[in-house]
Amino acid sequence: MRTKRTKIYSLVLAFLICLTTVFTNTDTIQAAQKEYDILLEEEGTAVANTELSYDFTVDTNTNISLYFYVPDVLNCDVSIYDSAGDLYGDSVIYSTDWYWYEDAGLYCYGLTCDNMPSGDYNVTLMFDTDSQFLFDIDAEKILATISDKSATLSVGFTKKLKVDNTSESVTWSSSKASVATVNSKGVVTAKKAGTTTITAKTKSGQKLTCKITVKANTYKETKMTTSDLYYGNCGLQVYSSSYATNGDLVLKCRFVNYSGYKVTELKNVKITFKTDAGKTIGTYSTKSMKMSVSHGSTKDFTLTIKKANLKNKKADLRNATYSSSGKFQYSYYY
Incomplete structure (x- = not known):
């Protein structure tokens, strides 16, 4: 019978039946994914109406499973006692409860005890007819x-x-x-x-x-184009930002003109960088910035927030955000 143990073990996992308040159902999909430690593994020949007794230990609070394998259906009384000798739980496997597998050539049955406390236990089995048997108790591993x-x-x-x-x-x-x-x-x-x-x-x-x-600890986004704006508007973007070796915060910026006019100056420019938690890293501001950008064109330039003016001199720029504001001055041209 020992040669068949591995094959039928995997089959019986799908059939763990609820019989009492101690022995409970197990989800078959979860059972296939869990790992188990063998607490007890026995085989032999049972004599009808003669009690078999085995000791086992549960190291940590966990679910345990009891598996039975016999060549012919029969009735079997199952009882578990704690270290004080008190009955922890019992059940009866009736002859109509077993499952037959053609390939295994044995009848199989399984019971589970959910959340069994750690400790020493004793399990007794009593079959109503003489029979060969395999019997295992497995503990569900609590994996890290x-x-x-x-x-x-x-x-x-x-x-x-x-x-x-x-x-x-x-x-x-x-x-x-x-x-x-x-x-x-x-x-x-x-x-x-x-x-x-x-x-x-x-x-x-x-x-x-x-x-x-x-x-890299760099703020980056795709460079803006006129296709990102509605006609009549302009945009001021920071497409990259990083710390210089001297600790200054360097902002690589782009101005996009889709206003229909030539932009000659930016006024009251303010760019504020913040951490992902909303705390200010640093702010660049100026009242006037001269530039010449024709309609439909862009201009890239670099701004710097000095280290001394930074509120956070070592921020995670990759997850930072910024806001920009200001006005543009334009001239008519044809």
Whole structure:
């Protein structure tokens, strides 16, 4: 009978039946995706109306499953007792409850106990006829999880990863430390643009990974054209922004003229950059900016907010936002 155990084990997972308040239903799809530890594995020949007794231990609060395999249908009493000898739960498997699998050549049945407390237990079986049998008790593994499967960081910024559902020690590593490093507490520090995989390994050997993508700490958007404006309007855009080596914030700007006139000057210009949390990084303002931009044309230029005037000298520009305002002065031409 032992040679058939592996084949029928996978089949019986689909048939875990609710019989009492202790033994409960299990979703068949979830059951196929979960991992289990074997708490007890027995086989032999049962004598009719003679009790069989087995001890087992549940290490952590979890769901357990009891699996039975017999060559012919029969009735079977099942009882579980806690370490104090008190009845934890019982059930009866009737001859009409078993499921037959042609390929396995055995009848199969399964019971589950949801949220079983950790501790020592004893299970008794009593068949009403002589029979060979296989009997297993499996505990659902509580697998550790990682807080993020993927994340994108700007160069110079950090993100803390966490491993939940485990009390084990965890070791951290990065597949490409030149892109991002990780310390013993799971704090990832972005170093340069690229990708790396952060791996958390539990003491028991479970590996959890997070793909980290690192991008330059630069604000960027597609350059504006006249097709982005209604006729009669102009637009002032910051299409790129980054910190200079001296700490100044450099704004690469574009003015788009679709007014129908030649623009000769911008007045009361104000550009304010803010973090994704809404806090001001810095503001550029001027009362007058001379320029000459014909209708249907654009002009690119660079503005600088000095480091001394910045309210945030190390902001995540990649996730920043900005607002711009001002007026334009134009002249008629034909």
